[in-house]
Amino acid sequence: xxxxxxxxxxTATEGAIVQxxxxxxxxxxxxxxxxxxxxxxxxxxxxxxxxDGLEEKGRFSSFLSRSKGYxxxxxxxxxxxxxxxxxxxxxTDSNYQLIWGAGTKLIIKP
Amino acid sequence: xxxxxxxxxxxxxxxKQPVAFWCNPISGHNTLYWYRQNLGQGPELLIRYENEEAxxxxxxxxxxxxxxxxxxxxxxxxxxxAELGDSAVYLCASSTRREGSEAEAFFGQGTRLTVV
Numbered sequence: 001x002x003x004x005x006x007x008x009x010x011t012a013t014e015g016a017i018v019q020x021x022x023x024x025x026x027x028x029x030x031x032x033x034x035x036x037x038x039x040x041x042x043x044x045x046x047x048x049x050x051x052d053g054l055e056e057k058g059r060f061s062s063f064l065s066r067s068k069g070y071x072x073x074x075x076x077x078x079x080x081x082x083x084x085x086x087x088x089x090x091x092t093d094s095n096y097q098l099i100w101g102a103g104t105k106l107i108i109k110p
Numbered sequence: 111x112x113x114x115x116x117x118x119x120x121x122x123x124x125x126k127q128p129v130a131f132w133c134n135p136i137s138g139h140n141t142l143y144w145y146r147q148n149l150g151q152g153p154e155l156l157i158r159y160e161n162e163e164a165x166x167x168x169x170x171x172x173x174x175x176x177x178x179x180x181x182x183x184x185x186x187x188x189x190x191x192a193e194l195g196d197s198a199v200y201l202c203a204s205s206t207r208r209e210g211s212e213a214e215a216f217f218g219q220g221t222r223l224t225v226v
Contacts, residue, residue, distance in 0.1 A: 004152075033214060042201060042217035043153070087152050091213075097166060098215070100152030 002026045004101035006088055011107045012078055020073045020104045022088035031091040034062050034073045037103065038084045046073070046086075075106075083108045112136065114218035116202050122224045128190035131221045135183070135204030142179055143215060144187050145201040153201055159185065192225045199223070 004024045012018040024032070031050040035043035049055055049064035049071060061074040073086055085103040092099055115134040123129050135142050140161050145153035156175065158166040161182035170177065174193070179185040189196055199222050203215040 008150075042219050043215075044217070045214040048214060089152070097158075098155065100154070102150065102152045105150075 002092065002099050004088055004090060004099055006086075006101040006104045008102070009105045009107065011109060012075075014078055014080060014108055014110050016078050017074065017076050018078060018106065020075070020086050020106065022071045022073070022101055024069050024071070024088070024090045024099070024101075026069075026090050026092045026099055028092045029066060029090060030093055032062075032064055032071050033089040033091070033098070034060075034071075035087040035089065036084050037087060043087055078108050080108050080110070082106065114202055114204055114216050116200075116218035116221055118221055119219060120222050120224075122226060123192055125194055125225050126191040128188065129192050129223060130189075131187045131200050131202075131223075133185045133187070133202030133218060135185070135202070136206075136216055139204035139206045139216070140182070141205045141207070141213075141215075142185050143201075143203040143205075144177060144185070145203065147199045147201055147220070156187070156200075189223075192223075194225050197223055197225045 006022050033048050034046040036046050037043040047062040049062050054063045059076045064071045085105045087103040088101040089098045117132050142159040144156040147153045157170045157177050159179045162179050177187045199220045201220045202218045205213050205215045207213050
């Protein structure tokens with residue numbers, strides 16, 4: 001079967017750093033997406049990894065290890081507005097068949 | 111650039127009634143997705159279109175759900191008859207595979223359906 005695992009919930013402090021992990025077992029792999037979703041809103045795109053390594057975008061970075069079926073999203077200098085769910089999604093083939101994780105709810109405390 | 115537009119934002123219906131959702135994707139996006147999302151879960155794909163062709167509808171409960179994408183642009187998703195378990199947020203998304211694009215999906219605001 002196809003499976004994506006993420007922690008259900010994490011808590012961090014404003015100004016700190018947090019790492020949200022995602023492990024996947026899929027029939028194929030053609031890239032991994034991270035999305036942010038605030039409560040009651042639609043998911044918005046954060047990052048995309050298709051090759052191993054780290055992709056940095058401002059305060060957010062995403063890492064991929066294809067051999068380990070593992071990715072993480074790193075959020076630095078946390079702000080209260082970063083409180084949201086973070087969804088990991090794997091593109092399993094060239095036709096962009098996406099498998100989604102359940103999301104990690106991140107709670108930021110002052 | 112205008113985003114993905116969905117309507118209505120909210121809908122409350124009684125069970126066994128029909129309901130329809132409408133989606134206008136981003137101009138030029140060939141791929142259109144309909145997802146269902148329950149609270150605390152990730153989006154679940156219902157159907158994916160490439161232009162006007164439904165290329166993946168394996169997760170669509172075809173006994174009560176139907177969808178169409180006329181002229182490869184706007185799309186509608188219909189449920190008839192609705193059941194209590196259909197209460198969820200229905201998300202439409204679109205994407206493109208233009209060179210230089212990561213083919214990320216852009217989501218609409220969703221329609222929150224409540225079946226009572």
